[in-house]
Amino acid sequence: MVNSDFPSFYRLKRLTLFLCFFLYLGPLFSQDLKSVYIDPSANGVGIKDYLSQVEKDYNVDFIFDEDKFGNFGMNGLVFRRKLLDYLHIYFDAFELKLVLIKPNVAVIIPSDLVNKFSPKNGFLALKQPIPGKINLTGEIYDIDLNEPLIGAQIVVESVNVGGITNLDGNFSINYNTNDKYNIVRTQYKGFDSYLQLVAYSEYGDDKMPRTSLYPSITKLEDVIIRAHSIDRNVSGKLTGIENLGIESIKSLPTFMGEVDLINGLTTLPGVSTVGELASGFNVRGGNLGQNLIRQDGAIIYNPSHLFGFYSAFNPDIVDDVTLIKGGGNARFGSRVSSIMDVTLRNGETRNYHINGGLGMVSSRISVEGPLIKNKSSFILGGRISYADWALDITKDVQLTQSSADFGDVTAKLFQMIDENNFISLSGYASFDSFSLASDSLFSWGNRSLALKWGHNFNSNTDSQLTLAVSKYNSELHNKDGIEGFIYKNGITSTNLIYNVESKISENKQINYGLEANYSKINPGESRNTVELSNVLEFDIDDHKSLETALFAQYSWDITTNFAVSAGLRYSQFYRFGKGLVYEYDYNLTNSQFPEKRDSVNYGANELIEFQHGLEPRVSLRYKLNNSTSLKASYYRTYQYIHLISNTTSSSPLDYWLSGGPNLDPQIGDQFSLGVFKNFQEDKYELSAEGYYKDVKNTIDYIEGAEVKLSESIEGNLIQGNGIAYGVEFLARKNTGQLNGWLSYTYSRSLLRFNSAYDILTVNDGDLYPSQYDQPHNLSVVLNYTASKILSISANFSYATGRPITVPISKFSYGGYPTVNSYSQRNEFRVPGYHRLDLSVTLKGEHPEKRFQGEWVLSIFNVYGRNNVFAVSFDEFGRASKVSIVGNMFPSLSYNFKF
């Protein structure tokens, strides 16, 4: 019996040993999830518990966001079946998809996310040796040439970090994340961008496989909202930053077919415009001169073309636009309201392309391509108007005696020197001229040149050095035979900015640097064009000034949720001679203007004035969860040069003045507090941000001041306090066939000029609304992509009417039967502004063709609202509102690219 049983016992023992051996080796060998089965005994077991058990039992990994679904019990199992088959069915009920990345690694994600990624190499699993710390490495190649792509961008969205490839096409990015997976975007000019889902698993690979990009099929840009990290509104540490990609701006309906950057910005909360198609923009109640506008680092002093109908930026060359509504990083300063940072795009480094467009008043064309393939490129574009000769062929007296011309040229060279260095050179020139039924010709133009050098010290530290020269001139040529004269003003500036950005650790970053800006302002000079003219000639001494600043900004993610970013900027301003500076007597009883009491004549390069100030900034961000954050901030900014404009609408004759003994720096203090919330994987954004801004030494004008053609301009200016406050709401849908945003701002912009001297006091020293006070401001932008060839956009905007001074009574005086007596300054308001625009874009149906074109039909002011552009008063004091586009205004334009 024993013997007979021995074999059985022996076999059992061997079997036990065999099983024990496999039980021991089990963790060393993972199992293919496809071979795992589930049976009815699992009914009622919580899904998370079950998956966790399977992970233990089979050495597999299910990657999912714990918050996406609950630990609901499984059911419906009536027979044994493959686990994956069951899970596919199970997760369908929760609009989730299970994607097998590796045989033993699966990721469970929202269904609508799956289609974003290519089945091939679109889903990756990487090892995470230290929990929370990721080292993402890989290489990016051109699939056609099988060559590495240098300078390709890799962005880890939601974490908001990125890097670029070196000469070998390799990249390495270190970041911290508690996410189970992240979306990685790879992009390179001239190539289709590529999205990958990178999941973190102990069974993942050490590095990413090679990513090969496909050259872009020549096509016009798709209507998308944003190319940056789409959750940066939540994760970013700074407040008051708005970003618009050029694609978003192009998607907006246009006036006469011209894409307008500034018009696009005014659809964002806190940004408004003073009137219909008026040039420039107002940010949080500030005036036009309180905005600093930079294009690739060079200052653009007049951002408008053709009476302000169009902005001065060529949409074909612009990459994107960032608007900082007060302060921002300490490297920004010089203006108390905003910084508008326009980035020009680099030309394609692979193929040559020509872009163009034909509009009703102007056309544009640009050409771009490589200088050395994949290393250097150029882009050159220009616009020209043909409104002038069109005016000549009319029979209208005023129009035939009028002229209007504008044009601009933009160019950029980009050169990758090596993996750690690149340079770019951007140039811009614009001209405008117009005369409105008169013998006076207004003309103005911008010139700028910017050289930028980017340098990587190492993987954590890089720097940017920008040297830029900007020039702006405007001129009034009065051709009168008796009193003809040429009046000019302008500004030339050279600025140097050096900024170093360094990542101290995963949660600490610093940037620091210096800025120097030398400006030479010609406030005004007038030369007679006829002999023995009675017009006083004058040439106000140029204002020479040097503005320097040292800055540093430190950002620290103290915890996962709590972050602080604090900066300090110390700015100094020196004004040098030569110059005649007047001392004024304001204590007058019978004159509206101050008397010149004394004057000091400063010699060449003699120091006239030194002004300086510390500009602290601090921002706090607290993440309530991954999709919600609270932010608070304080900014102080000094502004040392001032735009002088005393006209209802922005004029090309507005000019700049340096601070000096009679002009103190404007000092802006801004507090803001906001809450930012994203929904459904950042598909929707919601934010509310309140602010309070106090500007000391803001400028207004003595009643009736004529600030043009005057040698003692400063005597006509008054300085006082500006107060602005408001709350801005933004709701945005970032993706989908229908996307767009709604922004609403309630704000006030008030001024107070209260002096011991009557002539320096406005409205009895009480607070009064500034010209830019528009309490309610609403914009709704909707884009609908009906098909690959057809898209429709709509833009509705509403704003409270701007304040205005109006005649409230009249009287006769001398020979004049009626002379008006006016209200207090800005006591009344023009009617509210609202307008609906629509556009339909019809693209070519064959994206594989080299030549691509699109027709854009825009309908401006769909319901023909007579919005007020200006208000005029007749001799009886009766008001008439002037509307520039008082009817529905359709326009057609054609854009092409090949």
Add this chain to the structure above:
Amino acid sequence: MNRVLIFLLLLASCVEPFDFNRNNLDPQLVIEAYVSDISYNESLAAPSNGRYFEVKLKWTRPVSKIVDDRITPFADVKLIDDQNTEWTYHENINKWGTYILFDQDFKACDDRMYKLQVTTQDDFIYESAWEKLPSLTSSPVEDIWFEEDDIKTYYYPAGEEKIRDKKIINVSTTIPTNPDGQVRYYKWEYYPMWVYEAPLAVGAFSPFRKCWITNSLYLNEYALQEDVVGGTEQVLFSIDIEKNDRLYTNFSVLVYQQSTSKDYFYFSQLMQEQNKPNGIFDTPPANLPTNFTCINDPSKKPVGYFGVVSETTRRWYFNKDELSYFVENPLRENCLAKFNRPQDPPDPAEECLSCLSYEKRETATLTEPSWWIGN
């Protein structure tokens, strides 16, 4: 395409009335006054019928098309100098709200300062600041001449808008030379007078054939010039030639050339600018400065500027025969034109029969001024 653009632009731009709903319940006192260094008696030598210094008082009115003044009668008006000498203005009972200084020898002296005091019926006292003659007095008006010119204008044959040239004359003077280069502030005012002859004034109407007409609303603007060099031409005013019946017989303008203070000049300049059509690049509107205050209620904001100016005068005559082209007088033909039924008796307008009924008159007199130089 461009015709489409222009069409659309012209079609799209529009101007329409708008009401701001203004209700200014507290009217302001308007004081219009100046004195100069030419007395009434001296003004006769211009030559003219003489000019007394006047003060006009009125209240501001709500904005509307009504232009009639809301006058301020029964006020006490006094001119006071810095030696406490007072001159009292007397209200003109034929023109309420107008107060006249009947002192025929009074003129501003360069060693005195003056202020105007107005006490209204409700006992509010308004006073000007002390003012004095400008340091640079007005030089004699050297010469006055005219030049023919054409300007473009619209006309509407058969309802269609067309452009044609219109004949005008520009009347100019030479600004006195200014060798010291000091800034002078000049203002020129005009007082036109012309002869009107009623074309059908015969028989019983013959005594009413010829009148001397004045109207303060014609050529009622003024010219201003801030002068440094002098010796340059200054266009004073322009006159339409076509269908201007003021020019058919004899026409004359008395030109007052005033040298003013800088502040009075700016006051006049701002008022002039206010009356020009405003444009989008214009300076925002502003109230006129004033040198008046209400002594017993500073919250009241009077309007106006009391000026003390230095004046010189020159009379200029014009006859249409001086033009290089012929100007027809169609008055008789127009008066004889029949607009009623052929069988009815002629029905000429009253001004055809009597010059005293001339429509463009403010004053009309049958008495030729002693100084008038006829054709």
